[in-house]
Amino acid sequence: MNNSLLKEIAPTGVLRAAINMSNFLLVTGETENGEPDGVSPGIAREIAKQLGVECKLIPFSGPGELADAVADDVWDIGNIAAEPERARTITFSPAYCEIQATYLVPENSAIKNIHDVDKTGIRIAVKERAAYDLWLSDNIQNASLIKAPSIDESFQLFIENKLEVLAGLRPKLLEQQKLLKGSRVLDDSFTSIKQSIGCQPGKKQAAKFLKVFVEQSIKNGLIESLIKKHGVQGRLSVAALQ
Secondary structure (H helix, E strand, O other): OOHHHHHHHOOOOEEEEEEEOOOOOOOOEEOOOOOEEOHHHHHHHHHHHHHOOEEEEEEEOOHHHHHHHHHHOOOOEEEEEOOOOHHHOOEEOOOOEEEEEEEEEOOOOOOOOHHHOOOOOOEEEEEOOOHHHHHHHHHOOOOEEEEEOOHHHHHHHHHHOOOOEEEEEHHHHHHHHOOOOOOEEOOOOOEEEEEEEEEOOOOHHHHHHHHHHHHHHHHOOHHHHHHHHOOOEOOEEEOOOO
């Protein structure tokens, strides 16, 4: 392995991989050693394997905290969704998988599709600093965003305050729909959350390596095999090659 690449991507001799623990599709369990397991940790371990170094997973409670920590030099790669706001301080690989984001509405709601949502008087419950929250913050013009610290708390906020809409990832909303009689998940999606691998800005060799890694992992079926291994078929989709 190229020594200059290793100095850039794993300067401590270990690949410190930041993992967003709140993404229930990408982190689905634990290993026998109690470490996070799932598609995201699996990708981090494969990158370390290709580099020939040990992988150390650095868990974060949410994507916002993970993104903020790029300035603290506590991780070498960070597995989160690529968004314009985050791209100001993180260099992202192409997406390796994607997840649809849409809305849940209560029983008897007049909202039929996503175009009915962005209207004055509509209140949208959303997890603060989730990738779909960043998208909504940039694109919603008339409706109000009511933010909560976690996915579960956004659901409670939606119910307790009788809000008009709950925003989230389609797979989670389908689970939450079962908890609220008569509620509906809209058929269309307002965006697709693209999961990527980030590194610190200015690390050109690291960025190039991650780009090639993602492209090869899509082509050779690694991403698809990890999705199947961790039982999230139909909820995660392999991203298209860019």
